Amino acid sequence: MARKSWIQRESKRQKLEQKYQWIRRSSKKEIKKVSSPAEKWEVHKKLQSSPRNSAPTRLHRRCFWTGRSRANYRDFGLSGHILREMVHACLLPGATRSSW
Template identity: 45%
Template sequence: MAKKSWIARERKRRRLVAKYAEKRRRLKEEGNWEALQKLPRNASPVRLRNRCALTGRARGYLRRFGVSRIVFREMALSGKIPGVRKASW
């Protein structure tokens, strides 16, 4: 489980990115790099980190399911993810 502060920080970053998305796009089209630099650092989408929706784990994140590999395995084995089952050959 990730620290609550890391999860909260990431949530805050996502809100900032959404808030400034239109303004960033407009400034980039105009080529106004000075104004773009004055925006908050965390308003840049590059600074976002994908995290597991359940545990907040940043590494081993599976985009398609939105969870980490560990949570994915637990959910798949318990049958909570439709269409996914353990491979055997």
């Protein structure tokens, strides 16, 4: 199980990302439109003035069951070992199990 502080930190990042999403997108579009380097630099400063945690690349997917951030499968929203346990217990329909 992931520590609660990590999960809370991740939820704060998600809220910040949603808050600054429009600002980041509009300034990126503006950078593409502007032709002079000086104007691009000004728009780039505006983009960098937003908090670091508002960038979508800083978000992590977490396991729905345990909160683990690594080995996470997008299709199921579960980490690898939980996914394997659920498949072996026949809790995920359509998933085939393998043994090696």
